[in-house]
């Protein structure tokens with residue numbers, strides 16, 4: 255038997271490089287190995303660079319000879335507990351993603367760059383031994399100091415953030431410090447304070463809401479679809495669940511779509527839980543604030559965590575419930591890097607943590623609906639609007655033979671005028687920003703194309719620019735045709751800007767508020783823009799899907815959908831589903847208060863069977879029909895699907911790479927009725943930012959058949975030496 259003199263420790267690290275494996279290192283020289291814990295960050299040398307890696311595991315032996323030592327330990331304690339590492343490793347496996355990139359995606363940027371976590375350590379004020387000995391009645395002659403002293407005696411130590419929010423001034427604190435009654439100590443991070451909100455009293459639940467809450471069990475894992483009409487009071491259900499888990503001393507996680515996390519949403523939650531520590535995690539935060547929120551969540555100090563997609567990867571040591579609002583929203587799917595679905599991961603996380611997960615939507619995704627209808631998820635419904643609001647009435651306005659004025663039928667303009675004259679509000683939905691989607695020469699047929707993408711440039715008249723909405727290429731607007739110098743060039747089709755011009759002219763007495771990405775660079779801007787609408791003045795709101803989500807504007811009684819046809823004839827099999835969701839969500843903005851609502855839907859194809867089913871029977875029936883169609887076509891969610899993608903400036907290289915990928919996969923698993931290949935075919939947007947994009951589609955009856963095959967093709971593709979070609983595997987791809 256061999257004897258080891260010295261027990262070696264080998265570190266298995268997740269290094270942020272595009273390789274699907276962990277890397278072995280020795281502990282940093284001179285470091286006592288007992289200081290090491292899995293879940294800490296370390297600096298490591300890698301291919302001549304210095305990178306931030308996460309310690310995933312420690313082992314005794316390595317298959318690799320000549321290991322290098324890591325350079326330095328960053329964290330005093332682990333950022334990721336064992337449960338978190340298990341989850342992140344699972345993500346890497348399921349999505350065939352490089353494990354180091356998964357860990358990097360889980361960290362906020364500042365920590366990803368190696369900034370020490372204690373930079374955000376909070377200062378906590380506590381009583382000294384002397385201070386603890388005082389009676390509450392002490393310092394009667396200095397009432398401000400007395401108030402603070404009493405608070406510390408009753409509530410224990412307080413964070414600097416909390417004290418500041420409560421109005422205790424530095425001078426008062428200093429006075430107590432000088433009397434040696436209090437001292438600052440460094441302690442756990444707390445989330446940055448949210449904008450102040452007035453406390454609200456919860457409404458009493460209606461019977462549907464009560465029933466849902468009675469049915470939801472909170473002690474163990476269960477997955478539930480809450481299919482509730484817009485305005486049925488789903489948010490109230492989330493708030494009650496939060497209340498329930500907070501009472502048990504647990505944390506609540508609420509995921510919201512990217513454009514759903516507005517100051518309005520945050521205010522609503524903060525107003526309900528004014529005493530609680532709430533961490534918001536979204537892209538609008540600065541790097542420092544984001545790290546602070548993340549550390550407060552991961553350290554367990556934040557009671558409620560509300561965030562967009564990437565919040566799902568934040569460690570939550572006391573997790574009690576996971577909720578996903580508008581679970582059908584496309585922003586839950588990451589479209590590059592680690593291509594995960596936060597909605598799907600919410601279910602995995604809840605199962606790992608043995609806590610319930612609630613997926614809420616008025617227009618559930620076909621994936622979730624399928625899981626609910628097949629009995630895998632509990633299915634709860636709320637059919638009535640909460641409070642006294644009634645469902646809106648929907649009418650189709652055929653536009654094929656109508657003389658339109660900038661895209662509006664005369665009777666629609668008349669209804670808009672009548673509604674405003676009654677002192678109510680109108681919302682006009684146009685799914686396109688800019689002035690017009692194309693610029694065209696009447697003489698030679700020239701069209702302004704993006705030089706980098708297979709798409710047309712959108713005209714933005716106010717900025718006098720042509721812009722690509724895919725790669726953000728911009729060029730000045732032209733007055734004459736660059737090809738034949740003709741001066742008769744015209745804008746084709748409509749956009750928000752063009753409609754705005756007409757509506758401003760026609761309804762000059764009322765404010766016209768245009769909401770799209772051009773007018774609302776930030777969430778705060780959107781909030782400010784909508785202020786007059788919230789005040790209840792008659793006005794006209796005009797915008798893209800930014801308007802479709804989440805806003806509660808009770809004075810909107812008329813909703814106009816300018817063009818319902820966009821998604822009905824797309825080559826993307828998901829387009830009808832998305833169109834249905836969008837139309838139903840927009841329609842749901844009408845009549846949310848005590849006034850009843852009306853929806854006018856303009857369509858050139860009012861007889862289209864899908865459109866008719868949607869408008870007559872509602873999204874629920876429509877979606878169930880789409881599911882049957884998907885089953886027949888052997889498409890998701892009935893079948894599992896993954897794409898192998900490649901893009902390159904040289905289209906032939908991408909195609910050849912994918913051709914070989916397909917041949918390689920076929921040599922492992924030949925095509926059969928159970929597992930099928932398609933492609934390489936060009937992506938729907940074939941050229942983007944100068945690169946041609948193709949994919950091979952693999953569908954199978956279940957994921958278990960797909961996974962091993964994808965793992966093998968990744969290993970094969972990692973051998974690709976062409977640096978100008980990018981490839982990726984996209985499990986459960988959402989975009990074609």
Ligand code: ADP
Pocket residue numbers: 457458459460463482483484485486487488489490640641642806
């Ligand atoms: P959803 O999220 O389902 O679209 P919300 O939760 O935003 O709906 O609720 C719509 C409106 O109804 C909100 O103004 C909300 O305050 C109100 N509401 C919710 N539940 C009740 C209730 N039980 N009684 C009265 N009003 C309610």
Ligand code: ZN
Pocket residue numbers: 695696697698699700735736737738739740
């Ligand atoms: Zn021309």
Ligand code: ZN
Pocket residue numbers: 704705706707709722723724725726727943
């Ligand atoms: Zn472009």
